[in-house]
Amino acid sequence: MLLKAKWVLPIVQKPIEDGAVVIGGDKIKSVGKFEELKEKYPTEKIKDFGQAVLMPGFVDAHSHLEYSVFRGLCDDLSFSYWKMQLTRKSSKLSDEDWFYSAKLGALEAISSGITSIADSTNTGASLKAAKEAGLRGIIFHEVVGMDNSKVDETISEAKKFVSSWQAEASGTNLEIGVSPYSVYAVSPPLFQAVSHWAREEGLKVCFHLAGSLDECEFVKYGSSSLATLYLEQMGWSDFLWQPMGVSPVKYVEQWDALESGKVMVVHCVQVSDADIDILKKYDVSVVHCPKCSAKLGMGIAPLEKLLRQNLKVGMGMDSPASNNTLDMFDEMRVGLLLQRGFEEKVDGFSAEKFIGLATLGGAQVLGIDSEVGSLEKSKKADLIAVDISRTYQSPVSDPCSALVYTANQEDVIFTMVGGKVLYEKGKYSILDKKDVLSKAEPIRTKLKS
Template sequence: MIFEADWVLPIVNPPIEQGAVRVVDGRIEDVGYAEDLRSRYPDEVFTNFHHSILLPGFVNVHTHLEYSVFRGFLDNLAFPEWMLAFIGARKRLNTDDYVASAMLGAMECVGSGITTVGDTVSHGRATLEATKAFGMRTCAFVEVFGMDDSNIPGVLKNLDQRMERFRGMAGPLASLGVSPHAPYTVSGPLYSALMAYSMGAGVKMATHVAESKAEVTFVRNGAGVLAHDFRELVGWDEVPWMPTGASPVKYLEQWGVLNANLLAIHCVQVSQADIEVLKAKDVAVAHCPKSNAKLACGIAPVGDFLAAGLRVGIGSDSLASNNLLDMFGEMRVAILLHRASQLHTQALQAEQALHIATLGGAQVLGLDNIVGSLEPGKRADIIAVDMEYSHFAPIDDPVSALVYGANQEDVFFAMIDGEVVYSRKKFPNIDVAEITDRAMAARAKLW
């Protein structure tokens, strides 16, 4: 089949006006001008998406789909207070509630043009069932906590059992990874053990790091909310912790955790010296601009990451800290915040934002050989955006129009691995009302 559109954005090449993409057996076979593809494949079935832009599906490198029913629940709390409130609230839900929550999140992702997620999971069944139901490409990072080093063998044994169980639940487009939560919830020795585990198992590792000033204060000085209120709440007030005098990034470096296999999530509170360490160790970064802004964590220096040559992807984080799973909004906010903080318009461009939301994200998750761009040989993860609205007119530059003007409601078609999973704003074989009702029932338990 061949899909035509007013514009095709291959990502690795300039936009193609009146372009087309040929898909055969779930694989992209050709990309070019529609007229040329019609000439080369006269017997092919053509679908013309009038007044639209075709591009690769978005790669959302950091989500927590199982927390989708928390949308708007803790809107006005800064990070430390938000964390304390969230820990208490999440205990009110059971596994079935988290499945319902993840289904809601997966549905929003696909309807928003997100075809791949790097999802941090606590209740692995939730994300794996949800992404399988919607045919999504998924890297599920299994979350791990632990500050008591005497328990490390038990923690690793438990992780191994969870990984084995989750493998049996995973769909054909899902892979697993490991996610030590953060430097204030995982000890240095456990971090080292988990990196060794992930390398031995051949899976990627992701961790939240340098997200907030509260985290920096805890790691460097052993003080603040995370050293006292938080540790008391989770029962770690008797577990020893020695201040390191180092930044969170340097702390992870000291424990041998930084390498090309690691995805560092957030990296808001980082110095130039930290960025140099991340570059030297070839660490990838997940940039979550809206979540970081909403929780008053700060603005990550994404322009500096890109200038240093780091692999960078965009993440929405969870709906507990971000009200939308909308990559258009993430790209736009990333640009606007960075330009405002740097006081110049060259700080971040639309083309760069689109790249890190697609191919950059695929590179971060180690999937750039199969998705992230429209190229012959890659799997057919493709979305279409409707341009037939006044907020698009006139269009001279389709990338600018998309990044600055589009939103999740403009997506009307999504294909993952050659399968149509969303068409004309409808999900084949999905009961939207049932998913919404189940999610609302779960949400009611939070109050």
């Protein structure tokens, strides 16, 4: 099949005007000018997207698909209170509710041009939904626990989950990792045990780190609402939390949590230069979630410093519970504007730079950049088409400008993963939109009560 559009954005080279991509099976065969490829592949069926951009699918480097039904239910709360609200309401959901919530997330991801995810899940619902939906990426099994006497038990349970999830993911585009949730939900010995296990098994690791000031105060002084209200809500008040007197990054380093070699950390808003040096020392990847961090009052991550250290950085959207939409265009736009405001300068943050973070950058964070993240010969055919013909976009002379400054998730008209079309012009080839939306309504009613 030969896909043609006004612009092709390979990421690893400049945009190609009147470009095309040739697909063979699940891979990309060639990328270039339409006229040249038409001559080289005269028998290929041509699909013309017209005034559109063909580009690699977005990599959402941090998601919780299963939180999708919480959209709009935890607004206008600071991070700690948001987390407590989410935890309180979560207890109302059944396994089937979680599954449909995750399917709602998968539905939105696919129609928003997301082809790969790195999803953290407590219930496993995201694995089932992502598998059914045909998404690519990593599903992280969440591990939590503050009781030091139960570390062995928790690890043994987690091993069983990971093993059964690996069997469930076999033959799909998904792999399984492990996520010690955060410093306020995982005791130091448990962090250490997860890290040692991950290193032995070669598992990828993901956790939230240095997001809010509350988290910093919790680690450093044993204070903030995380140390009082949150621990109490979780039934962990009896476990002695020893203030560490250091930053969250330094603290996890002390407990070997960065040592497994395949670690990605989410947020990194509250990081000093010394913290960034530590992340660099262990080659830790960072997931930048600008909208979520701003909405929950966590702050603005020092992206320029992270990139200057040559850390691998991708874009994450966390979940509709905190970010309300899985719109990577919005994420790039807000992310870019916040950085310019924060740094009080325009240099260094271009539209092209953010598109790179949202595609190849994310793929590097997930460790799948040899397969996806750019349009190149022999890479997997994970790509999307974005309509740029609307009044608010026209006229277009720079596709990167159009994508970051004007486009939104509704402009995605085509999503393909591994050569399979998952979405085209409002129609899903696998998921049943009507069914998922009808199931989401009664779950919302349950959550509101």
